Amino acid sequence: xxxxxxxxxxxxxxxxxxxxxxxxxxxxxxxxxxxxxxxxxxxxxxxxxxxxxxxxxxxxxxxxxxxxxxxxxxxxxxxxxxxxxxxxxxxxxxxxxxxxxxxxxxxxxxxxxxxxxxxxxxxxxxxxxxxxxxxxxxxxxxxxxxxxxxxxxxxxxxxxxxxxxxxxxxxxxxxxxxxxxxxxxxxxxxxxxxxxxxxxxxxxxxxxxxxxxxxxxxxxxxxxxxxxxxxxxxxxxxxxxxxxxxxxxxxxxxxxxxxxxxxxxxxxxxxxxx
Amino acid sequence: xxxxxxxxxxxxxxxxxxxxxxxxxxxxxxxxxxxxxxxxxxxxxxxxxxxxxxxxxxxxxxxxxxxxxxxxxxxxxxxxxxxxxxxxxxxxxxxxxxxxxxxxxxxxxxxxxxxxxxxxxxxxxxxxxxxxxxxxxxxxxxxxxxxxxxxxxxxxxxxxxxxxxxxxxxxxxxxxxxxxxxxxxxxxxxxxxxxxxxxxxxxxxxxxxxxxxxxxxxxxxxxxxxxxxxxxxxxxxxxxxxxxxxxxxxxxxxxxxxxxxxxxxxxxxxxxxxxxxxxxxxxxxxxxxxxxxxxxxxxxxxxxxxxxxxxxxxxxxxxxxxxxxxxxxxxxxxxxxxxxxxxxxxxxxxxxxxxxxxxxxxxxxxxxxxxxxxxxxxxxxxxxxxxxxxxxxxxxxxxxxxxxxxxxxxxxxxxxxxxxxxxxxxxxx
Numbered sequence: 001x002x003x004x005x006x007x008x009x010x011x012x013x014x015x016x017x018x019x020x021x022x023x024x025x026x027x028x029x030x031x032x033x034x035x036x037x038x039x040x041x042x043x044x045x046x047x048x049x050x051x052x053x054x055x056x057x058x059x060x061x062x063x064x065x066x067x068x069x070x071x072x073x074x075x076x077x078x079x080x081x082x083x084x085x086x087x088x089x090x091x092x093x094x095x096x097x098x099x100x101x102x103x104x105x106x107x108x109x110x111x112x113x114x115x116x117x118x119x120x121x122x123x124x125x126x127x128x129x130x131x132x133x134x135x136x137x138x139x140x141x142x143x144x145x146x147x148x149x150x151x152x153x154x155x156x157x158x159x160x161x162x163x164x165x166x167x168x169x170x171x172x173x174x175x176x177x178x179x180x181x182x183x184x185x186x187x188x189x190x191x192x193x194x195x196x197x198x199x200x201x202x203x204x205x206x207x208x209x210x211x212x213x214x215x216x217x218x219x220x221x222x223x224x225x226x227x228x229x230x231x232x233x234x235x236x237x238x239x240x241x242x243x244x245x246x247x248x249x250x251x252x253x254x255x256x257x258x259x260x261x262x263x264x265x266x267x268x269x270x271x272x273x274x
Numbered sequence: 275x276x277x278x279x280x281x282x283x284x285x286x287x288x289x290x291x292x293x294x295x296x297x298x299x300x301x302x303x304x305x306x307x308x309x310x311x312x313x314x315x316x317x318x319x320x321x322x323x324x325x326x327x328x329x330x331x332x333x334x335x336x337x338x339x340x341x342x343x344x345x346x347x348x349x350x351x352x353x354x355x356x357x358x359x360x361x362x363x364x365x366x367x368x369x370x371x372x373x374x375x376x377x378x379x380x381x382x383x384x385x386x387x388x389x390x391x392x393x394x395x396x397x398x399x400x401x402x403x404x405x406x407x408x409x410x411x412x413x414x415x416x417x418x419x420x421x422x423x424x425x426x427x428x429x430x431x432x433x434x435x436x437x438x439x440x441x442x443x444x445x446x447x448x449x450x451x452x453x454x455x456x457x458x459x460x461x462x463x464x465x466x467x468x469x470x471x472x473x474x475x476x477x478x479x480x481x482x483x484x485x486x487x488x489x490x491x492x493x494x495x496x497x498x499x500x501x502x503x504x505x506x507x508x509x510x511x512x513x514x515x516x517x518x519x520x521x522x523x524x525x526x527x528x529x530x531x532x533x534x535x536x537x538x539x540x541x542x543x544x545x546x547x548x549x550x551x552x553x554x555x556x557x558x559x560x561x562x563x564x565x566x567x568x569x570x571x572x573x574x575x576x577x578x579x580x581x582x583x584x585x586x587x588x589x590x591x592x593x594x595x596x597x598x599x600x601x602x603x604x605x606x607x608x609x610x611x612x613x614x615x616x617x618x619x620x621x622x623x624x625x626x627x628x629x630x631x632x633x634x635x636x637x638x639x640x641x642x643x644x645x646x647x648x649x650x651x652x653x654x655x656x657x658x659x660x661x662x663x664x665x666x667x668x669x670x671x672x673x674x675x676x677x678x679x680x681x682x683x684x685x686x687x688x689x690x691x692x693x694x695x696x697x698x699x700x701x702x703x
Contacts, residue, residue, distance in 0.1 A: 048387055048389070048402060051402055051417075170296055170297075174296060174297060174299070177296070177298050178298050178299060181298075181300055182300050182301075182303050183304050184304070185300060185303035186306045186307075186308065187303050188426075188428060190678060190680050191427075192613050192615040202295075229429075230429075231428075232428060233425075233426060236392070236426070239394075239395060240308075241300075241303070243395065244369065260295040260296065261296045261298050262295040263297060263298075264298050265299045266300045267299065267300070268301075268303060270301045270302065
């Protein structure tokens with residue numbers, strides 16, 4: 001990097017351009033931060049919606065519908081003398097018979113309630129192929145047809161920085177992060193349509209596992225959250241989980257693999273028995 | 275050329291970084307009430323502390339919030355218009371913060387301002403201002419609770435509502451049953467009848483202004499209407515035989531109820547404007563407990579036409595009657611959720627009564643109450659919470675209980691004395 005900069009120095013003007021670009025970037029970032037700081041301090045910029053509550057009668061309220069009631073001249077039946085009568089034929093739950101009907105549902109009332117006990121996501125990708133010396137030929141045979149693509153898969157050099165770096169070995173990181181954040185995630189599971197509660201975030205983390213910048217909704221979630229209160233509640237719940245469980249404990253030497261999480265996918269449908 | 279190469283290298287670097295983004299799926303969570311800090315509201319009106327106390331109680335009762343003990347707060351909120359120091363609230367693990375203040379206006383009205391803050395996101399989630407007569411401070415507190423509940427859960431709140439129920443008292447052999455109304459939190463109970471005659475199955479109309487119920491005023495069980503504003507009651511229709519199990523249509527213009535005739539009970543609908551009635555079921559079995567779907571197009575009811583009491587659904591004109599409950603036991607008293615997605619019912623199985631919910635097509639049946647004899651469910655106007663009667667084993671009285679539709683947060687509703695047959699009002703407007 002340093003050598004390329006040195007080379008650029010010799011050319012003169014391109015360096016000027018690069019420096020200008022850098023300085024501009026610094027100014028923009030600084031402005032953003034200072035603006036954000038500023039707005040937080042001034043609560044007046046966050047408007048309050050005034051709600052004018054007119055005088056409310058202590059007992060009830062007068063509604064338009066009530067005025068429509070007298071349309072039909074009510075047959076004024078004065079309250080008659082109260083005469084209680086025994087043996088009320090309670091309409092709803094009265095008829096009791098002891099003959100047990102079809103008995104399939106046992107007295108385990110809580111059974112059907114959606115399971116909420118947090119479970120660690122099973123690690124599927126940990127299965128290692130057992131190396132069987134006797135089977136080595138069969139293994140080779142199977143690989144033969146796709147032999148042309150095999151060298152590519154094996155050639156990635158893990159010491160080279162940049163893309164391709166350990167990308168195939170991130171399943172354990174996903175599981176680790178998922179199991180940490182789920183302790184803090186309390187999705188609004190009583191909502192009528194569980195499909196609305198699925199949200200995706202883009203999150204940048206610092207090397208110490210803390211949050212580098214506020215998580216952003218991505219994909220369909222962003223637009224849906226703006227218009228649907230259920231999606232917004234689901235997005236808020238996921239965002240709170242991301243914040244509350246931070247900083248995350250992840251291997252520092254593999255930071256380049258978890259510096260960005262996208263999509264950070266929250267889906268409570270399993271919890272709701274869907 | 276070298277510049278181009280440099281830019282290309284930069285581009286590749288960014289592309290590489292984007293490519294390396296880790297994908298994470300989270301499918302399991304830990305459903306917990308949201309820790310929220312609600313300090314007493316400041317300002318010059320004395321009701322600030324009372325309003326905050328009611329809001330804390332409302333949110334705690336919902337089971338979805340955990341209001342933190344004010345003693346644990348390390349920051350004093352002095353100005354509702356200044357952003358709080360969020361770090362001070364993160365220290366006590368608050369995820370939400372409510373700040374508010376009350377002021378008396380020159381015209382004698384009470385002004386209540388409040389803001390809901392996201393402590394970790396360091397942003398305002400909601401800011402509202404109410405003006406009202408000072409006597410209404412309690413209602414304002416419920417409205418604040420409703421607004422917070424709605425912002426956090428995505429559903430309308432239900433704290434500014436009332437419950438009509440049957441209050442029971444007196445010796446076991448001579449129980450007096452009175453028609454009573456109270457706020458959703460048990461405050462302001464009012465008795466509407468004196469208990470001289472039996473009253474059962476009260477139901478609110480959609481404006482929460484009128485109650486339909488069954489009473490033995492004239493010696494025979496009949497459906498009556500009680501106007502809460504005027505205190506007047508009238509018999510609904512003049513039928514020779516008993517009428518019971520009334521329920522208003524969602525537009526409030528009709529009442530569906532059961533008419534008994536020669537031992538045969540059928541469901542009728544009466545138009546309240548014309549008092550004309552239409553018969554919807556003609557089966558020789560017992561058809562009762564009608565309840566409209568929120569769009570008014572369908573009615574769920576119970577019938578024993580198939581040999582045992584089960585839940586049925588029909589169109590509002592009586593067509594397409596079909597059974598939906600196949601989950602075992604006897605099932606009755608169906609009530610359609612105001613949200614439309616569920617029907618709550620009472621399941622009687624092996625001598626035990628439970629409250630259950632299922633979809634209108636009969637699928638997804640779940641039992642959500644834990645008592646020995648729980649019956650007669652009623653929905654909160656947001657379709658999220660249910661109340662029902664619980665009879666204690668051994669005739670030790672009856673109580674009203676509530677439970678979240680998920681089956682969590684089952685708890686007793688405070689009533690003056692024994693109580694049964696609750697019916698939730700719609701949102702008061």
